[in-house]
Amino acid sequence: MDIQRHAPNRHTDTRIDELEALLDQTAALRDTPIEPSCFSARLLEAASRAAVASGAALWRRGPEGNWHEDSVVGSCTAALEARTTFADAASAKHRILWISPGGRIDAGGPINDSSDWIVVSPTSAGRVLELSLGANAADDRGLLTEVARSFAELAGEFFESRELDLLRRQALHWRRLEAFVAAIHRSRETGPTAYAIVNEGRLVTGCDRLSVTVGRGRKVAAVSGVEAPDKRSDAVVCIGELAAAAVASGQSRWSLRTENDGVVPPRLARAWDACQASSGVKRAQIAVLSDSLDARGRPIGTLVAEWFDEAQTTGPGIDAIADHAQSALANAVHATPGPIGRVTRAVSRPSRLRSLPRTLIVAFILAAAVAALCLWPAEFSVDARGQLRPAVQREVFAPRDGVVRELNVRHGHAVTVGNALLVLTDPSLDLDLEQVLGDLRTARQRLISVQAARTTAPGSGRPADRAVNRSGQLAGEEKEIEERLAGLEKQLQILERERDALTVVSPIDGIVLTWETADRLDGRPVRRGQRLLTVAQPEGDWLLELFVPDRRIGHVLDAHDEFEELKIDYLIATDPAVTHHETLETIALSTERHDGTEPSVRVTARLNRADLGDLRPGSTVVGKIRCGRRSIGYVWFHDLFESIRTHVLF
Template structure:
């Protein structure tokens, strides 16, 4: 190859060219995007041929070319032709199916002291499987090289360009293969999704399957299904959750966002996105911002769904669709990592169009009376199969025979209850007053006689009251004695004042007070005598640990202190029958004139009765 300009990289040797080709082969076999692959292709080709820049174009719809990537040294002094001229030149190269070299003039404002012309090397990338020079190209790339090379060097450029074009063709073949595999995997996932969503007959079950399976198809972190119920929106299911918490803040925010998206009528992706480039209304923008702030999602996509058909109609414009369309559900997908919002929004729309009729069928079947009819239809479906019908009739006959046997066949009914062996004559000894135990005269197992002292209680407050009453009685008696002495005197004392009572009236008052105090003393002495508790009958003390339970202990009035039993009166078995079974026992006692038979088993003997 000829020498290039001293300011640019020298042309690589053949070994270096082979190294560049091998590196491009490795890049073609790796899962790179189209932009990244051609960026590497242009960088390696420019370094190999000493080019100052280049561009890569991909064939679009019709005759349109889409710029994939472009690089240019700003100090190269090259004047790139207009897009129309370049497109015409590149289309000609693509139709011929062979690489070509065209001259490009230097830019007039170049920083170099001497202007240098450039050669534009354009090379088509054939479609995978296309014949050479057939004109079927998947892309075309161009390199801008200083025009100081001879014909032999330029032929080397063309050969190298044709080699890397074949590598790029292999890349497109592998990319198409990857795309087909992804499409096949997506198709399988869509079939599985429809199979799972069509399984439940209720709307909640279908929404649950759509949320969990749809999240796996979309590859998002969370997918929520919100459905219109009457005039309100209700969150039916969220992926990863078995049930929806109706009072949760997330539920309320999601329902408000669904209402705003349904009113807008177009799929959206957030943040910083709006449907068809239009500005979002303040209500929708506020709902999206609030939801993202609280859920901490990096990306958000929402798509309204109609149960009746496709969401987009080519014959109507956006405003007319928004005003006429009534949406029945909204799908809300969230990702906590960065994602391709445009592709994500399209996938969510396709998912809604795919599953919308299925949700509509589930909503129709989930209404009354279809829900009740289907439930009974499922229960009666066994009548269509003779084997199951025979089995069902056999089970029903067995159940009817069992019920008849329970009603008409007599059988013994045993009632089990815990029982305690007690004496026939047994009395509880209660505390007659609130106080403390002053003396304990018996112990466990001791034999006592009727009226024997068992316990003596002490009541300091009662003793104090009794002492006060006795003092008042003594004072009243002394006053009466003094009045009796006074009456024996012949001369009466002068009245001290008009309010002083006559002597006889004061004496009567003291006599009445003395009678009242005597009655109080009698009552208090009876209460004091009641503090000495005696045995109500002759027998044996059954209470265990009497000393530790009662000695010097405070007691309350009515508290059970001791239990006395007359062992000579005989013994009886007292059973504690549960409340739910006592009715059967009472009914049997009314029906049977004789006593009911009973059997007992000791607590330590589990085999013999």
């Protein structure tokens, strides 16, 4: 900001520059998010320095029209009544007033009883700036008037912007509150109503997280920002405990901080400490919601608002939405469909008490049905799928990577132990053999040459010591070649064994069960460990092989420990009209995945061939393993019980 440079000559440009610097600093401070009280103090300090004032004050008119000091710096020695009158006059006349020592504004008005000049300048925001200047201030009246006007303008701009911000926030608050009220009354079901309360209510209250519990507090119905709260999470458990403790306290409102000044019940204090330790919450507000449709006002839920940064706890808080949420939640609870809603309405409304006998009859029928489900015994069995196969059956696997060069068997061919089933070829193995054989030939020729050189007599004229050295070198080289030959021969033996292993032989006497062997294997590459063929003895004993899902094997194991002998009823897919019966023989000790299905445990039973006739290996079987007698309710709904235990209670 600029000060007009029309002051008397004794004021230098340096003084003007200092004044403009103070104004610029205050103007920069005006545009920052500073608290009004702090800005007022900083502005008065700058104005006092600029005007060389002994004191400065900022006056504000209260709601009842009375003026009071909003902020003061230094010493203002005039009487408070006179200063109040001067501020009111400047505001009414909309101009800067100078009051000399001992002077007054109007006849009969209060006198400036101090030794200072008092300058009062109105602002555009309804405030008045007061400066207490020295006795010689009138000499610089023009400059000081500009100083007072400039600082008053800064104060007016600052407080006008703050008032506009306040109006905007209030308008936004009312818009959000209207949207909140419309959203929470849109549904008459408890779940959607609670969801709307937390997500729309968080915007109104200004909290970081808002939760709604129903009943007496423990059941968390909704949490803001979450589609469905995880009932097992630490945060949800802590919110439920905090709400239950607030309901038990008998007080409808609680405000909790990291350090609570008031008396907090021990249970509520413990729940609050657990919440702080679990999620780091710094502040919380709790509102207990009562049933507005019940004459006794029973609690129907709670609102729990949380802040994680105590410095950001601005906003109207939970009181702004508590009454609206209470009304909407009460309507939803009483309008909830189903038996629970009907019982709630019957109990809470006296006009419905006449229907209680009918309700008791229905309750008796339900109790009888539940008792029958729990007490009536029925046969309990575990379903499983599997196959039929010969008891003696072996899989043939590829010994190493290679290509099927020769296939000697087809589906249904009879084989004996040691029969060559197929022959593999491995180019890398052939290359290794050729290399080792070549190295052997080279080493043997070199050995012959060295041995021949040793047997040749030393040439004439050669010194004796040189002949001895030459003989020693040849002996060492011969020893080295012999060791190399031994190593190469071992390598050759290993490679020959691997080559022999490429001829895959039958491990047992039997018949080849693999279908379309030529299409699957002839001329095709295979990997080490790949299953190539299946050989079995269909004329011997046969097995019933079932794969029990891992989630159900516990029933079979418990029944096996209790009865030792378990019966199996099964159907063969090729003849589903006949039910066969066998006795369980073995249960595998490990779990496996069969043909990519869910994890399962293999169980087997030996078949009675006399009752079955011709059998086909791999025939599909649907079986039931009898596991004793249980209540009919458990037999019908055990899958549901296990799902609830696994996915809900765990």
